[in-house]
Amino acid sequence: MNFDELIDRRGTDCSKWDKMEALYGVSSTDGIPMWVADMDFRAGEFLQDAVRGLLDKANYGYFTGDAKMKEAVAWWMKSRHGWDADPSTMMSTYGLGNAIGLCLQAYSDPDDEVIIFTPVYHEFTAKVKKSGRALKESPLVIRDGVYQMDLDTLEAQLSGREKIVLFCSPHNPAGRIWTRDELKALADFCLRHNLILISDEIHHDLVFPGQEHMPLPVAAPDILPRLIMLTSASKTFNTAGSRLGTVTIPDDKLRAPLAGLIRALDMSPHLLGTVLTEAAYSAAGAKWVDALTKYLDKNHKVFLRSVNAIPGLSAMPMQSTYLAWVDFTNTGMEMTEVLERVKGTARIAPSIGSDFGTGGESYLRFNIATPRARVEEAVERLQAAFADLQ
Numbered sequence: 001m002n003f004d005e006l007i008d009r010r011g012t013d014c015s016k017w018d019k020m021e022a023l024y025g026v027s028s029t030d031g032i033p034m035w036v037a038d039m040d041f042r043a044g045e046f047l048q049d050a051v052r053g054l055l056d057k058a059n060y061g062y063f064t065g066d067a068k069m070k071e072a073v074a075w076w077m078k079s080r081h082g083w084d085a086d087p088s089t090m091m092s093t094y095g096l097g098n099a100i101g102l103c104l105q106a107y108s109d110p111d112d113e114v115i116i117f118t119p120v121y122h123e124f125t126a127k128v129k130k131s132g133r134a135l136k137e138s139p140l141v142i143r144d145g146v147y148q149m150d151l152d153t154l155e156a157q158l159s160g161r162e163k164i165v166l167f168c169s170p171h172n173p174a175g176r177i178w179t180r181d182e183l184k185a186l187a188d189f190c191l192r193h194n195l196i197l198i199s200d201e202i203h204h205d206l207v208f209p210g211q212e213h214m215p216l217p218v219a220a221p222d223i224l225p226r227l228i229m230l231t232s233a234s235k236t237f238n239t240a241g242s243r244l245g246t247v248t249i250p251d252d253k254l255r256a257p258l259a260g261l262i263r264a265l266d267m268s269p270h271l272l273g274t275v276l277t278e279a280a281y282s283a284a285g286a287k288w289v290d291a292l293t294k295y296l297d298k299n300h301k302v303f304l305r306s307v308n309a310i311p312g313l314s315a316m317p318m319q320s321t322y323l324a325w326v327d328f329t330n331t332g333m334e335m336t337e338v339l340e341r342v343k344g345t346a347r348i349a350p351s352i353g354s355d356f357g358t359g360g361e362s363y364l365r366f367n368i369a370t371p372r373a374r375v376e377e378a379v380e381r382l383q384a385a386f387a388d389l390q
């Protein structure tokens, strides 16, 4: 577990590095990719062993399925999150983006409204739009420097056509961990208005030491009849390439439409994703994550301290994730100029805040899941790019 190791991922068919120039105009020769939520660390030994195990089999025919993996998922949810998740209520999908798309098909009709709390993971908007559903943005408000939901305003704006709340917990960007009271208030809101609550908890393991994430079924058990839980090992262990997510729907009646759709589409679990997930949700995986979150905590402190020292830049406090959220409002610059400096001068490719919906316009998101030396290099470049504001 050497998170300081600088691995050259260029030319390895790695989206984060090898697509950077095409997408951001920042060359990987000297650029730093800080966009997509992908980590630059070597995969844990337990994952490499699992892949070696597959290799040694030298046969990749039909396999028995994901039953053992679901047991591992249940063990992880119980031991890491205090949540009793029943394997018989779980379904495997090709990642959580896929799970969101499937849920939109199974639980809403064209033009039904889907509520999201913006700014939020940009694919929420994309998935709702691509599915032909209507988007209802509920902008988060900043109180005490962090995001909070404004359910009163949302309640006053309901049209009656809302079907689903698509929720991110912890929140991406900036890693806010919602409190039990906030989760209960959201659950009550959904119950009051007959809404299905999809809780995307993909970032739930990446909490900094001393912080505690609470799964929705633990915080608000009353919501179980209307709750869809999305989890995956893919952010925690950086296994997104293996395309496996888990949808857990405790209520039998609510589960039936998605189970039916998955059967109709003949979706069966993916071999590599199943093997990697099972290997990840283990004692060795737990040890690795404990070390990772300590490392990310230090990275986030280095990044936030240095960025906040640049006049005009303001990074939101984080409790989890590696997705730092920086506001450029006080530079007084247009975002085109900010981006010219970040991409052109600093040669850094961040995610663009406006893609995260209302409230994200003056922000950029920086992925700090990379060796510390590279985080330090990035902040030095940002300091230089905005040196005239010092």
Ligand SMILES: Cc1ncc(COP(=O)(O)O)c(C=O)c1O
Pocket (backbone or CB within 6 Å): 037, 094, 095, 096, 097, 098, 121, 168, 172, 200, 202, 203, 232, 234, 240, 244, 245
């Ligand atoms: C909140 C959230 N949900 C889903 C995903 C995508 O998951 P997957 O790669 O399993 O489709 C991401 C990726 O960053 C994410 O941040």
